Amino acid sequence: MKLHLANFGQQNIFSGYGDGYVMINKVRHEQNLIVFPDQIFESWPVESVATLNLEHFDTVLPRKPEIILLGTGNEIAFPDYALMAKIIQSGIGFEVMDTQAACRTYNILVEEDRQVAAAIIL
Numbered sequence: 001m002k003l004h005l006a007n008f009g010q011q012n013i014f015s016g017y018g019d020g021y022v023m024i025n026k027v028r029h030e031q032n033l034i035v036f037p038d039q040i041f042e043s044w045p046v047e048s049v050a051t052l053n054l055e056h057f058d059t060v061l062p063r064k065p066e067i068i069l070l071g072t073g074n075e076i077a078f079p080d081y082a083l084m085a086k087i088i089q090s091g092i093g094f095e096v097m098d099t100q101a102a103c104r105t106y107n108i109l110v111e112e113d114r115q116v117a118a119a120i121i122l
Contacts, residue, residue, distance in 0.1 A: 011037040011110055014103035019074070020122055022103060034059055035118040037110050046121055049077040054086055060117045067093035067109070071102030071120040 012035050016023035021030045024040060032044040041059050046052060049072050054061075060068055068087065070079070076098050078084070087094045097105065102118050109116040 012040055013107050013110060014118075017100050017103050022099065022120055022122065030122065032121050035106065035120065036063065036065070037116070044119065044121075049073075049079050049121060052079040052083055054083060057087065057119070060119065061087070061090065061092070063117070064115070065092060065117040066115045067095060067117075069102040069106055069109075069116065069118045070094065070096045071099035071118060072096060073099055073121055 012024050014022055014024055014035075015026045016028075021028050022033075023029070024035060029040075029042065031042060032046050034041040034044050044056070046056055049070075057068070072078075076096060078096050084094050084096075095102075095105070099120055099122065102120060106116055106118040
């Protein structure tokens with residue numbers, strides 16, 4: 001396995017995670033949030049995956065990321081199929097995974113200079 005030093009510059013990256021929190025650039029966050037490489041939307045008002053609707057993505061969709069990574073906590077939980085279909089039909093990729101996998105995947109995509117958004121439910 002080849003190891004190399006990641007160069008994220010001034011971009012937001014996940015530097016840690018655990019039960020009920022994520023760390024972005026070594027700052028602990030304990031509430032749901034949306035993360036872009038250049039901006040963080042804290043206190044994302046989502047109660048659960050089951051209550052997600054298109055309006056919850058109003059801060060994400062206008063930015064037209066290539067992909068949205070939905071981190072659903074310790075276990076994978078899929079939102080309503082109609083919601084996922086609407087996002088995908090708008091030309092934006094949408095992947096659902098547990099929060100730890102979403103954090104790791106986000107970091108890889110940021111390093112590849114991809115336009116990514118991580119929507120994290122803690």
